[in-house]
Amino acid sequence: MQYNITAQGHGVLKYAEELGVREGYDYYHDRIQNDIIPNIQRLLKCFRGIELPVIFTKIRSHPFFSEDTEEAKADPEDLESEGVILEEIMPMNDEVVITKDDPDMFEGTELDSMLKEDGINTLIMAGVLTNECVEASVLQAVENNYRVILVEDSTAAFSESIHEKALDIIHDNKVIITSTEDILDLL
Numbered sequence: 001m002q003y004n005i006t007a008q009g010h011g012v013l014k015y016a017e018e019l020g021v022r023e024g025y026d027y028y029h030d031r032i033q034n035d036i037i038p039n040i041q042r043l044l045k046c047f048r049g050i051e052l053p054v055i056f057t058k059i060r061s062h063p064f065f066s067e068d069t070e071e072a073k074a075d076p077e078d079l080e081s082e083g084v085i086l087e088e089i090m091p092m093n094d095e096v097v098i099t100k101d102d103p104d105m106f107e108g109t110e111l112d113s114m115l116k117e118d119g120i121n122t123l124i125m126a127g128v129l130t131n132e133c134v135e136a137s138v139l140q141a142v143e144n145n146y147r148v149i150l151v152e153d154s155t156a157a158f159s160e161s162i163h164e165k166a167l168d169i170i171h172d173n174k175v176i177i178t179s180t181e182d183i184l185d186l187l
Helices: 011-019 022-049 076-083 111-117 130-143 160-171 180-186
Strands: 055-059 096-100 122-128 147-156 176-178
Touching (some): 022 122, 022 147, 022 180, 055 130, 122 130, 130 147, 147 180
Parallel strands (some): 122 147, 147 176
16 A cells, blocks of 8 residues: 555556556556545554554555656655555554565565564455455465455455456455455454
8 A cells, every 4th residue: 555556646557647548547546545545544443443453564666657757767765755655544653564575475574473473363454456465465374374354345456357356366265355344343
């Protein structure tokens, strides 16, 4: 849920617009704005209210732009803001943020050992992209023997069909797929 992959005028959406393929991302952008951000906000409020641990992951920022743009000539540090987590769901001071280099949140990070050290065996997951970071992380979590609950209406891919195909793969791996409302009712 970083600017470079979710926000209008940033990263991949900005690059798509430059290439003239922006209309293909309307589903994704609308889902982010109308469903995912509000649902994640509700989940965060609930988790924080009952003091459940909240962990954010973010992938190191990789710029999305054509090589002849002004951004291509910019100082790499100026591009770092693209990798910031959206302000609407910004981590609180005591919440962990894991920076990763791979779509899988476990690969090359201390997340697995941190979770096991804290006795956490169930993960409730949300974010983007369903068919990339979410799918890779969910499948590795299952491989690492976590019980995984994916909050379907708090995830998205660039199209509904890609999202649904990823959900099929995830479901086939013994992952519980549910809604924000169901999680809030459970907690």
